[in-house]
Amino acid sequence: MKTQQFVVIGLGRFGSSLALELMDLGYEVLGVDRNEEVVEEWSDRLTHAVVADATDEEVLKSLGVRNFDCGIVAIGDDIQMSILSTILLKDLGIKTVVAKAISVLHGRALEKLGVDRVIFPERDMGVRVAHQLVTPNLLDYIELSKEYSIVELRVPDCLNGKNVGDLNPRARFGCSIVAIHRESGVIIAPTAMDHLTQGDIMVLIGAKKNIEEFEAIINE
Ligand code: ATP
Numbered sequence: 001m002k003t004q005q006f007v008v009i010g011l012g013r014f015g016s017s018l019a020l021e022l023m024d025l026g027y028e029v030l031g032v033d034r035n036e037e038v039v040e041e042w043s044d045r046l047t048h049a050v051v052a053d054a055t056d057e058e059v060l061k062s063l064g065v066r067n068f069d070c071g072i073v074a075i076g077d078d079i080q081m082s083i084l085s086t087i088l089l090k091d092l093g094i095k096t097v098v099a100k101a102i103s104v105l106h107g108r109a110l111e112k113l114g115v116d117r118v119i120f121p122e123r124d125m126g127v128r129v130a131h132q133l134v135t136p137n138l139l140d141y142i143e144l145s146k147e148y149s150i151v152e153l154r155v156p157d158c159l160n161g162k163n164v165g166d167l168n169p170r171a172r173f174g175c176s177i178v179a180i181h182r183e184s185g186v187i188i189a190p191t192a193m194d195h196l197t198q199g200d201i202m203v204l205i206g207a208k209k210n211i212e213e214f215e216a217i218i219n220e
Contacts, residue, residue, distance in 0.1 A: 003028050007068040007094070009054040009085050011038050014100055014121050015074030019046055030063065054085035057092075066092040073099040073115075079106050086113050136219050139201060149208050150178075155200040156218055165192030173214040175206025 004027050008019040011033040019029045023046060031049040033039050043049040052059045054075070065071065071089040075082040082099065089097045090113060098117045101107035107118045124143070131141040131151075139152040159167065170176045180187045180194060181201040187194055196202065204211055 004069045007032060007065055007071045009071065009073045010075035011042050012074060015072070016042055018072060018074060030068065055081055055088065057088055060088055060092060065089065066094060068094055070094065070096040070098065076100050076102040082106065083109060086110060086115060090114060135215055147207050149211060150203065150205045151211055152201050152203050153215065155196045155198055155202055157198050159196050159218060160198040161195060163193055163195045164190050169204065169214055174210040175204050175214055177202050178205050179203040
């Protein structure tokens, strides 16, 4: 099977960290930045890294950008550059285009251009960290929509040895355990008979208010 190929435009803190993680996950990454020093810094660690202005259509064409599976526009500060390179990636016909936004208005403009996903790194990380700070045992928090979220919770002492059926979060709180992580592996879609052990990580999905109720009960 062909390895998926990503082109990351802008190798600032966000773009470079995303590009490196994709490399670690085994994908091919072309990094593009107009700053030569930045490109030099990352060139050894990416499949390819080139110095180029991502608002120059001819340059993007010559780099064969249209053949990439996904393009990520990781330019934030200069909204004009972000918008122009997004338009070019869309026009060149890349299947999936993801772009970083630094403000609500920037995000709205990117949505209007039809990007597949707008990312607000600072806003989203702020929300996640706030949840982690106020909820004991909360490891991660992902907002799916205004109403729904996915959370990772460490199984507390009080649930040690209970099975999913005893806890029955779906009937009692309207949220579901979709996975349990433990050292020996991951149980996807656990059944009522699966046990929880202190220190396991359970992944819950549901309405935010239902998950909050569940968290409050298990942390009492
Ligand atoms: P981060 O927070 O991720 O560090 P930032 O929003 O502070 O990013 P930006 O100034 O938006 O940083 O730029 C990120 C990178 O994008 C920089 O390395 C910059 O050189 C590069 N960049 C900006 N405009 C272009 C462009 N037109 N073509 C290619 N690269 C660009």
